[in-house]
Amino acid sequence: MLPLMRSLSGLFAIVVMCLFLVPISAPLAMAGEESSVDELPWWETTNMDKDRDQIHDAVWMAVAGMSGGDWVDDDGRIGVIVDFDHTPTEEDEVLLENSIDFIVQWRYHLIDSIAGKVAVDHLFELTEIEGVVLVELDGRLEVQMEDVVPYHGVDTVWEETGYTGTGSVVAIIDTGIDSDHAGLDDLDDNNETDDPKVIAFYDPVNTPALTNGTEVKAYDDQGHGTHCAGITAGTGAPEMVHVGVAPQAQLVGVKVLDSGGSGSFATVMAGMEWTVEKKHVFNIRAASMSLGGPGAIEWTSSEEESVNRMGNRMMAEGIALFIAAGNSAGPGTIGTPGSAEDVITVGSLDKNGAIAPYSSEGPTEENRVKPNIAFIGSDVMAPDFNTGTGYTAKSGTSMATPGAAGLAALMYQANPDISPFDVRNIMQETSIYRQCHYMLANQPCAEDLIPKNRQNNVYGHGETRSPESVAEAANYVYGLDMGMNISLISEPTLDNKIHVSPGEGIDYSLTGDPVEVQWRTWDMRDTWMDLVGHDLGDEEATITHTMLVDRLQELPDVEIEGNHTILLRSLRGPNASANMVTHIHVMGSEPIQDIVEETSSTVFALSAIIVLMSTIIGGLLIILMRNSNYEEIPFEDDNEDVAPTSVTLTDIDFKAKFDTKISSLSENLKSTEAAYSKMTVQELKSILSERNMSTSGRKADLVQRLLDE
Ligand SMILES: [Ca+2]
Ligand SMILES: [Ca+2]
Numbered sequence: 228m229l230p231l232m233r234s235l236s237g238l239f240a241i242v243v244m245c246l247f248l249v250p251i252s253a254p255l256a257m258a259g260e261e262s263s264v265d266e267l268p269w270w271e272t273t274n275m276d277k278d279r280d281q282i283h284d285a286v287w288m289a290v291a292g293m294s295g296g297d298w299v300d301d302d303g304r305i306g307v308i309v310d311f312d313h314t315p316t317e318e319d320e321v322l323l324e325n326s327i328d329f330i331v332q333w334r335y336h337l338i339d340s341i342a343g344k345v346a347v348d349h350l351f352e353l354t355e356i357e358g359v360v361l362v363e364l365d366g367r368l369e370v371q372m373e374d375v376v377p378y379h380g381v382d383t384v385w386e387e388t389g390y391t392g393t394g395s396v397v398a399i400i401d402t403g404i405d406s407d408h409a410g411l412d413d414l415d416d417n418n419e420t421d422d423p424k425v426i427a428f429y430d431p432v433n434t435p436a437l438t439n440g441t442e443v444k445a446y447d448d449q450g451h452g453t454h455c456a457g458i459t460a461g462t463g464a465p466e467m468v469h470v471g472v473a474p475q476a477q478l479v480g481v482k483v484l485d486s487g488g489s490g491s492f493a494t495v496m497a498g499m500e501w502t503v504e505k506k507h508v509f510n511i512r513a514a515s516m517s518l519g520g521p522g523a524i525e526w527t528s529s530e531e532e533s534v535n536r537m538g539n540r541m542m543a544e545g546i547a548l549f550i551a552a553g554n555s556a557g558p559g560t561i562g563t564p565g566s567a568e569d570v571i572t573v574g575s576l577d578k579n580g581a582i583a584p585y586s587s588e589g590p591t592e593e594n595r596v597k598p599n600i601a602f603i604g605s606d607v608m609a610p611d612f613n614t615g616t617g618y619t620a621k622s623g624t625s626m627a628t629p630g631a632a633g634l635a636a637l638m639y640q641a642n643p644d645i646s647p648f649d650v651r652n653i654m655q656e657t658s659i660y661r662q663c664h665y666m667l668a669n670q671p672c673a674e675d676l677i678p679k680n681r682q683n684n685v686y687g688h689g690e691t692r693s694p695e696s697v698a699e700a701a702n703y704v705y706g707l708d709m710g711m712n713i714s715l716i717s718e719p720t721l722d723n724k725i726h727v728s729p730g731e732g733i734d735y736s737l738t739g740d741p742v743e744v745q746w747r748t749w750d751m752r753d754t755w756m757d758l759v760g761h762d763l764g765d766e767e768a769t770i771t772h773t774m775l776v777d778r779l780q781e782l783p784d785v786e787i788e789g790n791h792t793i794l795l796r797s798l799r800g801p802n803a804s805a806n807m808v809t810h811i812h813v814m815g816s817e818p819i820q821d822i823v824e825e826t827s828s829t830v831f832a833l834s835a836i837i838v839l840m841s842t843i844i845g846g847l848l849i850i851l852m853r854n855s856n857y858e859e860i861p862f863e864d865d866n867e868d869v870a871p872t873s874v875t876l877t878d879i880d881f882k883a884k885f886d887t888k889i890s891s892l893s894e895n896l897k898s899t900e901a902a903y904s905k906m907t908v909q910e911l912k913s914i915l916s917e918r919n920m921s922t923s924g925r926k927a928d929l930v931q932r933l934l935d936e
């Protein structure tokens with residue numbers, strides 16, 4: 228994708244250069260556009276930019292070297308997310324590159340932003356570019372892991388629903404997945420059959436251009452993602468002790484964090500957007516993101532921050548997104564992206580059901596109550612990466628989050644019609660409310676005094692209940708009648724799927740005298756359809772190849788030939804049977820096979836020509852640009868002392884502005900100090916130990932250590 232994008236952007240560059248030859252009328256058009264008086268656009272009111280200079284205030288903290296250094300690279304550039312008042316086009320991309328030598332990393336379409344790197348002394352010029360409304364810091368996100376506690380015993384396997392996640396696909400947006408681990412390598416734990424559990428993998432960290440999901444073999448070079456994947460959907464093999472929440476669900480790995488367990492907003496968002504793009508191809512319905520921000524910069528999070536906006540978009544696009552609350556302990560510590568309004572933010576419970584001492588608490592920066600729910604996250608045994616068969620215990624909201632995502636997989640199997648918001652609401656409504664001081668794990672809070680309160684900043688809506696959530700999802704339209712049963716007659720082949728060729732079908736036997744039999748594919752755009760020809764008393768049902776082709780050709784972006792998942796259910800009165808889920812492989816797509824092949828070969832020929840042409844033009848452009856007097860602006864090392872900055876600034880004008888920024892930020896830092904000072908020694912120590920820092924010393928030492936970080 229990248230080479231193509233590059234060459235296309237080359238093409239656009241030429242178009243843009245041609246545009247310079249004609250008078251520019253765009254600014255006039257813009258002037259006519261009025262923003263509504265009562266509702267200002269978000270970038271004019273966001274907490275991210277309190278001084279309204281169109282630059283995220285955290286950018287200045289980063290430039291000054293606060294909250295850890297390393298924000299500015301050796302070339303004097305800083306990673307930013309550039310927000311536009313429209314969905315940015317390739318022209319915008321080229322404009323950034325040409326006017327201020329911006330290095331574009333990603334251009335998104337789910338949010339109106341471009342990620343990339345800009346020289347620090349071009350920051351103000353960046354805000355002047357047409358359409359640019361805000362420049363955000365490309366912050367960092369990392370795994371949310373607590374100390375590893377050895378634990379042997381029963382795992383968080385949820386009780387008896389009849390559903391094991393078959394057909395559900397959950398994306399694990401993390402450090403990767405070790406798909407060779409016995410608990411994650413296949414669905415049936417039988418090496419004779421080829422039925423991988425991890426059906427797709429995307430790695431924007433190391434191979435961003437390989438986007439189709441099947442080019443890169445899944446891997447994990449850190450271990451966190453593998454552990455999370457196992458909690459969602461591990462089969463528990465070989466010993467079958469530490470079984471995941473939805474052991475028959477399938478997984479998609481999205482590697483957005485590097486081998487050190489951290490990644491940039493920009494890369495994480497590339498992974499999030501890819502997940503949405505592939506939702507129909509791989510039937511992705513839920514995603515688990517156990518990551519959050521370290522350090523003081525991310526605590527200044529705001530609901531408008533790019534990752535939060537991307538998270539909200541994922542929910543709207545049909546993917547139930549679970550995000551770890553974080554392990555920062557204490558009130559007001561849920562930052563980006565757990566603070567996003569629509570996502571399902573998950574707090575962590577100890578094995579006894581009380582809130583874990585490390586679990587981050589709301590409210591968010593905007594005073595919104597978070598988390599949404601709480602799930603077991605302490606001492607969870609799950610696959611240990613690159614061991615083949617080993618398991619290890621970890622604790623953290625990181626462990627709670629994939630557990631909740633696994634529960635969503637069970638709910639989707641029970642009812643594929645529910646939306647991500649249904650998933651969230653059902654989990655919230657069926658959870659058992661806990662007061663802030665439940666089991667004395669925490670201090671009482673004001674909400675504890677409100678009768679019949681339903682959410683607080685410690686437990687969210689409370690302890691998530693698995694059987695109730697699945698039952699509620701199943702009973703959305705029909706009651707569940709286990710007296711009706713469906714079983715598969717057709718034999719699976721070596722890939723553990725039923726192969727269906729033209730003229731064939733998938734055969735089922737029915738018990739319990741259903742009045743109606745219905746079926747559908749797993750695709751979220753599909754709906755239940757009556758099986759035509761079913762009569763009361765029939766003891767068999769067949770889904771034919773023709774029925775499948777007729778249905779699948781109605782779904783855009785879906786290949787008819789290949790792997791699919793279908794559901795079948797029996798109806799009688801107000802009740803339905805449990806859904807029967809079958810993995811199938813459609814062979815041949817007649818009767819429309821000829822047309823499809825003809826069309827796709829034409830499309831292929833055309834795209835080949837376009838690719839060839841744009842490659843040539845792009846190549847020419849690159850040569851042109853290399854030969855032009857392209858001026859490099861090195862960051863000179865003159866030794867003047869500017870604030871506590873990690874870069875030396877050459878532009879006098881810029882430096883004056885910068886100094887003003889830093890002095891106002893120092894005020895902010897003082898308020899951070901005040902916030903730390905209000906914490907108990909215990910709270911401070913838990914933050915320090917989570918960051919692998921020493922916990923020794925008096926309270927003042929602990930506060931100073933955190934401020935120095
Ligand atoms: Ca600002
Ligand atoms: Ca296995």
Ligand SMILES: [Ca+2]
Binds near residue numbers: 415417418420421
């Ligand atoms: Ca197998």
